[in-house]
Amino acid sequence: MSDAILALVVITALGFDFTNGFHDTGNAMATSIATGALPPKVAVALSGVLNLVGAFLSLSVAATIASGLVDTHLVTLTVVFAGLVGGITWNVLTWFFGIPSSSSHALIGGIVGSTIAAAGSHGVHWHGLFSKVIIPAGLSPVIAVIISTVGTYLIYLLSRNVPGRARSHGFRIGQIGSASMVSLAHGTNDAQKTMGIITLALIANHSVPADAEAPFWVILTCALAISAGTYLGGWRVIRTLGKGLVEIDSPQGMAAESASAATILLSSHFGYSLSTTHVATGSILGTGIGKRGAEVRWQVAGRMATAWLLTLPAAGLVGAACYGIAAGIGGTTGVVVVFAAMIVGVVFVWLRARKNKVDHQNVNADWEGRVVPAPKTSEPVGV
Numbered sequence: 213m214s215d216a217i218l219a220l221v222v223i224t225a226l227g228f229d230f231t232n233g234f235h236d237t238g239n240a241m242a243t244s245i246a247t248g249a250l251p252p253k254v255a256v257a258l259s260g261v262l263n264l265v266g267a268f269l270s271l272s273v274a275a276t277i278a279s280g281l282v283d284t285h286l287v288t289l290t291v292v293f294a295g296l297v298g299g300i301t302w303n304v305l306t307w308f309f310g311i312p313s314s315s316s317h318a319l320i321g322g323i324v325g326s327t328i329a330a331a332g333s334h335g336v337h338w339h340g341l342f343s344k345v346i347i348p349a350g351l352s353p354v355i356a357v358i359i360s361t362v363g364t365y366l367i368y369l370l371s372r373n374v375p376g377r378a379r380s381h382g383f384r385i386g387q388i389g390s391a392s393m394v395s396l397a398h399g400t401n402d403a404q405k406t407m408g409i410i411t412l413a414l415i416a417n418h419s420v421p422a423d424a425e426a427p428f429w430v431i432l433t434c435a436l437a438i439s440a441g442t443y444l445g446g447w448r449v450i451r452t453l454g455k456g457l458v459e460i461d462s463p464q465g466m467a468a469e470s471a472s473a474a475t476i477l478l479s480s481h482f483g484y485s486l487s488t489t490h491v492a493t494g495s496i497l498g499t500g501i502g503k504r505g506a507e508v509r510w511q512v513a514g515r516m517a518t519a520w521l522l523t524l525p526a527a528g529l530v531g532a533a534c535y536g537i538a539a540g541i542g543g544t545t546g547v548v549v550v551f552a553a554m555i556v557g558v559v560f561v562w563l564r565a566r567k568n569k570v571d572h573q574n575v576n577a578d579w580e581g582r583v584v585p586a587p588k589t590s591e592p593v594g595v
Contacts, residue, residue, distance in 0.1 A: 214417055216544045217289045220551055221413045224296045226437040229406040231303040232315040233263065233441020236402060238450035239312070239472065239492035240394035243465035245575060246454030249387035252447075252572035259395040260443035266399020267407075267435035281340050282323060284415050284422055286331040290538050292413045293547055294329070297554050298322025298531030302523060308561050310448040310456075310570070311516055314487035317523040319405055320345055323412075325528025326535040349487060349520075352475060353494030360471035360498025367463045368503060383462035390469035397476035398488050399438070406434045447570040455579050456512045457496050464499035464506075471495040490520065509579070 240262075241255040250258065299319035306313040320341075327335045371379050407426040414420045420427070454460065460468070472495045476488055493516060500508035538546035 214289060217293065217547050218413060218417050218419070220544075220547055221289050221293045221296070222410055222433075224293055224300070224551065224554075225406050225410045225413070226433060228296050228300050228303070228315075228319060228409075229403065229434050229437035230441035231300055231307070232319075232402055232406070233260070233438040234444045234446040235303050235307050235313075235315050235441075235449060236398060236488055237442050237446050238453040239488045240391055240398055240469070242450045242453035242492070243460050243468050243496065244387045244391040245450060246460050247384060247387065247462045247465045249384040249462060249465065250391065252450075252575055255391070256443050256572075258392060259398075260439040262392055262395035263399040263403065263442045264435050264439035266396040267403035267438065268431060269396075269400045281320060281337055281345070282327045282412075283331070283335045283337065284412065286335040287327060287412060287416045288330065289413055289416050290547060291326045291330045291535060292323065292409060292416060294326035294535035294538060294550070295319070295323030295531045296409065297534045297550060298325055298527040298529075300554060301530045301557065302527040304558055304561050306519060307446055307448055308565050310452045311519045312449050312453050312489045312493055313516070313519040313523050314349070314489045316402065316405055316487045316489075317345070317349065317520070318527040319409065321524035321527030322531035323409070324524070325531035328528070329532035329535040330539070346524075348479060349490060352479065352487065353490040353497075356471050356475050356491045356494030357498040357501070359474065360468050360495040361502040363467040363471055364464055364499045364502025367467055371463065380462050383466045386466045387462055387469060390466050390473060393473035394469050394476065394488075394492070395442075397473045399435070401476050401479065402488060403434050403438045406437070407431055410434070447572065447575045448565070451570055451575045451577070452512070452516075453492065453496060455576065456509060457493070458500035458506055458508055460496070460499060461503075464503055467502070468492070468495040468499045471498065487520075 237256055237259055240259050241250065244250045245252050245255050296319070299315070299322040302313065302318035302321070303315055306318075324336055324341065367383075374382075407430050410430045411420070411424065411426045414427070414430075415422050415424065458464070472488070472492045475491045475495075493513070497508060497513060500506040534550050538550045540546065541549055
């Protein structure tokens with residue numbers, strides 16, 4: 213029985229990793245797509261490859277997820293499974309509405325919620341949750357805004373005598389490098405979360421010791437899942453980040469991507485499970501503040517901030533409810549029922565999304581809906 217549940221947990225975890233990939237593609241590539249530095253399909257393919265590579269570079273965040281947030285002695289496979297369903301549910305719903313919310317916090321909220329439902333509040337390491345999740349969640353977008361604002365201001369100051377056409381062309385080339393760094397950094401941070409969850413499930417099933425690191429097969433499958441999701445591209449979220457917050461020019465795009473990469477890589481080094489979405493959004497907002505005369509759509513930013521505040525509790529409630537249903541029915545049957553309900557829900561949302569489709573062909577439509585083709589890199593457009 214436990215092996216069957218473990219298999220469903222692993223499948224669900226890889227499904228979450230896949231949604232994490234397409235939900236967060238915009239964090240790395242939205243600005244490059246918006247400015248025309250990279251064609252949409254090329255951008256998501258490059259991001260997918262670099263996410264794959266980045267997943268092998270660090271395991272610090274995986275260790276935080278596996279043992280730093282909940283008491284592994286109280287966690288069961290059903291708890292892990294219910295938490296994953298909570299994370300997937302929030303990812304799919306926010307993707308449908310084009311809201312760049314945190315996949316990281318959706319996952320953590322789901323796991324914390326299901327743990328509380330199963331074992332009570334004492335099953336959660338509250339100090340670890342606050343120090344390694346909530347505090348970084350509050351600080352990371354602020355830090356990204358500051359770095360990006362200063363960087364944008366300096367870029368325009370130092371390049372003020374460069375002709376607009378030449379400046380745009382040069383910074384679009386630079387964006388390829390900076391966007392690649394964000395994708396690589398995303399792999400070092402976000403792919404680790406699912407590795408940690410699967411490792412947590414293996415610990416709960418007594419398949420590995422309590423202090424075990426993620427096995428190689430876990431690292432490989434998680435890396436492949438997130439890179440596949442990234443390649444498909446979460447076009448609805450890419451559109452919001454690339455067109456909804458600020459009308460971005462190539463110097464701003466490079467500043468935003470550089471600020472995001474620096475913040476994410478630093479957090480991965482210290483094992484902080486921050487949200488790459490929060491960082492990317494803060495960086496993009498910073499470019500609007502740092503460029504004189506730029507328009508920032510604060511209403512869109514406020515809508516996103518509201519979703520951020522709801523992510524942990526909403527995913528937690530879904531995780532707790534799913535645990536209650538699965539445990540109430542009992543055994544493998546309970547897990548299968550919840551798994552089937554999740555699949556039905558995901559398919560329903562996907563079918564609804566197709567009625568108002570966003571893809572690589574219309575991702576650069578302006579915010580009012582008129583399609584504006586992205587400038588080609590071989591034909592630079594002045595700033």
